[in-house]
Structures are given as C-alpha cells and as structure tokens.
Amino acid sequence: MTTSLFDLYKLGVGPSSSHTMGPMRAACRFARELDAKGELAKVSRVQANLYGSLALTGMGHGTDRAVLLGLSGNEPATIDPAVIEATVAEIRAKKMLNLAGMRRIGFDEPRDLHFERETMFPPGARTQHPNGLRLIAFDGSGNRIEERTYFSIGGGFIVEDGAETAFAGEKETRLPYPFHSAAELLEVAQTHRLSIDEVMMANECARLRVHDASANDEELTVRVRSGIDAIWQTMKGCIDRGIATEGILPGGLNVRRRAHRLAERLKEKEATGQPTDPLAPLDWVTVYAMAVNEENAAGGRVVTAPTNGAAGVVPAVARYYERFVTGADHEGIIRFFLTSAAIGILYKENASISGAEVGCQGEVGVACSMAAGGLIAAMGGTNGQVEHAAEIAMEHNLGMTCDPIGGLVQIPCIERNAMGAVKAVHASRIAQSDSEEHKVSLDQVIRTMYLTGLDMQSRYKETSLAGLALNVIEC
Incomplete structure (x- = not known):
C-alpha cells in the first residue's frame, strides 16, 4: 500500500491529469535530473516523442503545452494557471525555452515535439501503457546525453519505464493498518x-x-x-x-x-x-x-x-x-x-x-x-x-x-x-x-x-x- 490520500487528491491544472499533469511532471523531472547529474550545461536540444493515447488525443488535452511547461521547470501543483497561456506563447514565438528554469535552449515544435500517432508504445520499452512519453537530450554535436521514457498512468501519477512503482510523492511506509483489498x-x-x-x-x-x-x-x-x-x-x-x-x-x-x-x-x-x-x-x-x-x-x-x-x-x-x-x-x-x-x-x-x-x-x-x-x-x-x-x-x-x-x-x-x-x-x-x-x-x-x-x-x-x-x- 504505497498511495496516500494526498497522492490521490492533489492540486493540479486542467484539462487532464493523465495527458496534462502527468507529462508536465515527467518533463519537469527529466529537466531537473539533467541538472542534478551536472549535464544541464551540455544540453543544446531536447526532443519529446508522444505515443498511444498521448499522441492521439494529446493536442486536445494540452499535452504539447504540458511538455513545454514541464521542460521549463514547472509543476502542475504550483504553476499559476493565469501565466500558462503567456508562457507557452512566448516559447512558441521565440522558439526557445528555459530548460529546468536555468538554461535557455532552442525548441522548435515541428522538429522537437513528435506525436507518434501510429505507434501505441515507445519502441523498446519494457512497460506497456498507452500513455508513453520519451524525452531525449542532445549536446551541440547531436550526441545523446540522456534518454528517459515515462508513462502517465492516470491521476497525474507517472512511472519511468521498467520501474515497479509510480512517482507518487511518498515512498512505502510501515503503516499501522495496511490493507490491499x-x-x-x-x-x-x-x-x-x-x-x-x-x-x-x-x-x-x-x-x-516518517x-x-x-x-x-x-x-x-x-x-x-x-x-x-x-x-x-x-x-x-x-x-x-x-x-x-x-x-x-x-x-x-x-x-x-x-x-x-x-x-x-x-x-x-x-x-x-x-x-x-x-x-x-x-x-x-x-x-x-x-x-x-x-x-x-x-x-x-x-x-x-x-x-x-x-x-x-x-x-x-x-x-x-x-x-x-x-x-x-x-x-x-x-x-x-x-x-x-x-x-x-x-x-x-x-x-x-x-x-x-x-x-x-x-x-x-x-x-x-x-x-x-x-x-x-x-x-x-x-x-x-x-x-x-x-x-x-x-x-x-x-x-x-x-x-x-x-x-x-x-x-x-x-x-x-x-x-x-x-x-x-x-x-x-x-x-x-x-x-x-x-x-x-x-x-x-x-x-x-x-x-x-x-x-x-x-x-x-x-x-x-x-x-x-x-x-x-x-x-
């Protein structure tokens, strides 16, 4: 039993927890981990590939906007809904985003954000869920620095490919009254x-x-x-x-x-x-x-x-x-x-x-x-x-x-x-x-x-x- 009340009931923004909140959290996690590993300064481009339902209904659900916002270091629980429109418009107009809120890189949506509508699951992924997102960071020479695949499994929960549990906010704790059914x-x-x-x-x-x-x-x-x-x-x-x-x-x-x-x-x-x-x-x-x-x-x-x-x-x-x-x-x-x-x-x-x-x-x-x-x-x-x-x-x-x-x-x-x-x-x-x-x-x-x-x-x-x-x- 790993889920808390506060994982289930959490603040976010519309229109979709799986197609907006989940991808935003995954993109933000990817950007912040680049910084944590000391690789942020090497990044000159990031590519995002969407699969399955994220690709098929992602445009209507705002998945494209969510990825831009997440890569820019925004979380759905804390971002001000009033600034979303202006932030996305600026990224698109300048074809630039501030990766993890710290490093400005070029981001051209036709080149860097792909809706893989003919592919249900990310190629080679071990996890099989119809909400797949693959993020790839490149250096100035086009070499891959980092590649991660995430799945948005509903309710804003995300899981990285091959991981056994979702990133829910709380790790498993010894509870006084555990139950599984x-x-x-x-x-x-x-x-x-x-x-x-x-x-x-x-x-x-x-x-x-804890x-x-x-x-x-x-x-x-x-x-x-x-x-x-x-x-x-x-x-x-x-x-x-x-x-x-x-x-x-x-x-x-x-x-x-x-x-x-x-x-x-x-x-x-x-x-x-x-x-x-x-x-x-x-x-x-x-x-x-x-x-x-x-x-x-x-x-x-x-x-x-x-x-x-x-x-x-x-x-x-x-x-x-x-x-x-x-x-x-x-x-x-x-x-x-x-x-x-x-x-x-x-x-x-x-x-x-x-x-x-x-x-x-x-x-x-x-x-x-x-x-x-x-x-x-x-x-x-x-x-x-x-x-x-x-x-x-x-x-x-x-x-x-x-x-x-x-x-x-x-x-x-x-x-x-x-x-x-x-x-x-x-x-x-x-x-x-x-x-x-x-x-x-x-x-x-x-x-x-x-x-x-x-x-x-x-x-x-x-x-x-x-x-x-x-x-x-x-x-």
Missing part, C-alpha cells in the same frame, strides 16, 4: 474496532511521522486534517469559480459553459418561493459537478479526484452533503475524504484510474464509487454500508468507454461527471436502505472493472477514434 480493509477495521476513516487517519499520520519523528499523534492528526481542509477549500473554490464564470470553453468545439446559467435558474426558483421540488438538491449536484469540470476544461486549478477528467464527482457530492444533509458538519467532511480516499486507493493499486487503459469506468466510475462510500461515512454509516455503496456505484459504471470528441475533456466528460455524482448519491441511498449482506463485493467489482477495461477495444480508451468522438461532427 476491501476485504482486508473491513477485517482490519473490525479487528481493531475502527471505522474506515479512523484506519485511514492512523495510516496518514504514520506517513507524516518526516517528523518527534511529532505526537495529536500534532500529526491536526496536520492531516489541515491538509484535507486545504483540499476541500480548493474544491469549493473551483465550484464557485465554475458557477461564476460564463463564456465559451477553449479548444474549438465552441462548448458554452452552462453551470452559471443552471445555477441562476435554480436560484430564481428558490427566490420566487415556488413549491419545493424534492429533487432540487440533485439539480444542484449537477451544477456543482459541471462547474468543476468546466473549470478543468478551461485549464483552471482543480484537484485530482482521482483524475482531472472525473474531478467534479467527489466535490459535488461533498457539497451536497454539506448543504443538503441534515446534521452535516465538518467532522463529516473529514470522514468523507478519508473514506473516499481508501476506496480510491483500492482502485489505484488493484486496477487502474486511467481512461487510456480501462476507459471512463476507471475515471468517472471510480470517482462515483469513492463519492458513494465517502457519503455513507460522512452520514455516520457503517463500514459495511460504505463497502456496499462503493460496490453499487461501480457496478453501474462497468464498461463505460472514454470517447472525448476532438480529444477535448468537454463532451461527454462534463455531463458525465454530473451523472456520476448523481449516481453516487443514489448508490449511497440504496446501501443505506439495504442490509449489509450483498452478493457482489467491492473487490469483485474492482477486478471486474479492470478485466473489462483490458477486454475493451483500444479505440474506446481515450483515443477519440470511436464512440461519440467518431459519430459526432466536430463543429
């Missing part, structure tokens, strides 16, 4: 008479203790809670910006932002004192999810949950809990994020959260499962109900393809987040109403999702070669 998680919690969120809190504190052995349990708990609060505040800020902003999303599809208009209509109904619509809270769930993913599509600041393409589901359901559930409080929000992260970790470590690997069931489907289980925990449900809700949510997302029109994270991605958030609420309600005994376990549905994704034809996995991307005219 939902069954183990439930067993550990039952044995120690803990809720799932308590198991997660103890494990997250253990991760922090870096500060002198801190006591109370201090570490405060830090974890503060980190969760920061994530939640960023998510809420994203919702609010999405609701406040109007206009056309970038990319050429001319998709109009809708969250603002939908929110205004709901506010008007509430202000006129019309008879209360019992399903109005679900309309707000739709607005919250769409607001986040419109911000993501515009390249704004979002939190991976567990990916950018699915970033609207979890915050929409958390906002639903906060606003519409009687008795909602801050402790419930803490339980929500700890528990949803436990579920996300199970998918991340036992299956996949990459649309390019398993389709959108691995993105919106996983987010729906996380949010459903998190909502149960927030409302004080049992561990069994959490597991049941998470299983129900994924069971009804199995087989969902990833077919973004024009390679843009807009259609069907924005509405799909709204549907995923509503499904999460329904899944939690079914689990609450039912007994804890059910035929299909969360572990079984996670395994089924992964095998379904492997069986799915590759053109339905974030290539824009099939589905809606093929049958809807881009206009």
Whole structure:
C-alpha cells in the first residue's frame, strides 16, 4: 500500500491529469535530473516523442503545452494557471525555452515535439501503457546525453519505464493498518474496532511521522486534517469559480459553459418561493459537478479526484452533503475524504484510474464509487454500508468507454461527471436502505472493472477514434 490520500487528491491544472499533469511532471523531472547529474550545461536540444493515447488525443488535452511547461521547470501543483497561456506563447514565438528554469535552449515544435500517432508504445520499452512519453537530450554535436521514457498512468501519477512503482510523492511506509483489498480493509477495521476513516487517519499520520519523528499523534492528526481542509477549500473554490464564470470553453468545439446559467435558474426558483421540488438538491449536484469540470476544461486549478477528467464527482457530492444533509458538519467532511480516499486507493493499486487503459469506468466510475462510500461515512454509516455503496456505484459504471470528441475533456466528460455524482448519491441511498449482506463485493467489482477495461477495444480508451468522438461532427 504505497498511495496516500494526498497522492490521490492533489492540486493540479486542467484539462487532464493523465495527458496534462502527468507529462508536465515527467518533463519537469527529466529537466531537473539533467541538472542534478551536472549535464544541464551540455544540453543544446531536447526532443519529446508522444505515443498511444498521448499522441492521439494529446493536442486536445494540452499535452504539447504540458511538455513545454514541464521542460521549463514547472509543476502542475504550483504553476499559476493565469501565466500558462503567456508562457507557452512566448516559447512558441521565440522558439526557445528555459530548460529546468536555468538554461535557455532552442525548441522548435515541428522538429522537437513528435506525436507518434501510429505507434501505441515507445519502441523498446519494457512497460506497456498507452500513455508513453520519451524525452531525449542532445549536446551541440547531436550526441545523446540522456534518454528517459515515462508513462502517465492516470491521476497525474507517472512511472519511468521498467520501474515497479509510480512517482507518487511518498515512498512505502510501515503503516499501522495496511490493507490491499476491501476485504482486508473491513477485517482490519473490525479487528481493531475502527471505522474506515479512523484506519485511514492512523495510516496518514504514520506517513507524516516518517518526516517528523518527534511529532505526537495529536500534532500529526491536526496536520492531516489541515491538509484535507486545504483540499476541500480548493474544491469549493473551483465550484464557485465554475458557477461564476460564463463564456465559451477553449479548444474549438465552441462548448458554452452552462453551470452559471443552471445555477441562476435554480436560484430564481428558490427566490420566487415556488413549491419545493424534492429533487432540487440533485439539480444542484449537477451544477456543482459541471462547474468543476468546466473549470478543468478551461485549464483552471482543480484537484485530482482521482483524475482531472472525473474531478467534479467527489466535490459535488461533498457539497451536497454539506448543504443538503441534515446534521452535516465538518467532522463529516473529514470522514468523507478519508473514506473516499481508501476506496480510491483500492482502485489505484488493484486496477487502474486511467481512461487510456480501462476507459471512463476507471475515471468517472471510480470517482462515483469513492463519492458513494465517502457519503455513507460522512452520514455516520457503517463500514459495511460504505463497502456496499462503493460496490453499487461501480457496478453501474462497468464498461463505460472514454470517447472525448476532438480529444477535448468537454463532451461527454462534463455531463458525465454530473451523472456520476448523481449516481453516487443514489448508490449511497440504496446501501443505506439495504442490509449489509450483498452478493457482489467491492473487490469483485474492482477486478471486474479492470478485466473489462483490458477486454475493451483500444479505440474506446481515450483515443477519440470511436464512440461519440467518431459519430459526432466536430463543429
């Protein structure tokens, strides 16, 4: 168990965690390692080759921009979205970039950035994942100084070719309550008479203790809670910006932002004192999810949950809990994020959260499962109900393809987040109403999702070669 809550929920920029954040992190790592090895001064040119889904949908997902920004020493968690456009424009206009932020070299995109659309995997690579990026540094005589191959495996996680684990931010730590499956998680919690969120809190504190052995349990708990609060505040800020902003999303599809208009209509109904619509809270769930993913599509600041393409589901359901559930409080929000992260970790470590690997069931489907289980925990449900809700949510997302029109994270991605958030609420309600005994376990549905994704034809996995991307005219 190597993934932390703060690996799963991390700050980034849109429009894609796998196609924008991952390549930016890989390119930045490559540039910084050149400096660390004392080779930066020798570099006169860098070439980037994109493969598989990165090549096929990379233009619409901003992969080209991400590589330029990463080579320039930028990280998705810290770059200011407001400077991205100007930074990329300057690189392109001058055909120069500041490698690792320290050495200016020429960079001519037609020569140095290749979309290898006919090649699924980097030649000679040991790792087989459809999001491949190969970076090569040359000296002034054209000799290769360094060559690295990376894979963006979903959620902003990257792994170097042949490596066994992703660069997630935290190395494996001895945890008080390790678990590798939902069954183990439930067993550990039952044995120690803990809720799932308590198991997660103890494990997250253990991760922090590695870096500060002198801190006591109370201090570490405060830090974890503060980190969760920061994530939640960023998510809420994203919702609010999405609701406040109007206009056309970038990319050429001319998709109009809708969250603002939908929110205004709901506010008007509430202000006129019309008879209360019992399903109005679900309309707000739709607005919250769409607001986040419109911000993501515009390249704004979002939190991976567990990916950018699915970033609207979890915050929409958390906002639903906060606003519409009687008795909602801050402790419930803490339980929500700890528990949803436990579920996300199970998918991340036992299956996949990459649309390019398993389709959108691995993105919106996983987010729906996380949010459903998190909502149960927030409302004080049992561990069994959490597991049941998470299983129900994924069971009804199995087989969902990833077919973004024009390679843009807009259609069907924005509405799909709204549907995923509503499904999460329904899944939690079914689990609450039912007994804890059910035929299909969360572990079984996670395994089924992964095998379904492997069986799915590759053109339905974030290539824009099939589905809606093929049958809807881009206009």
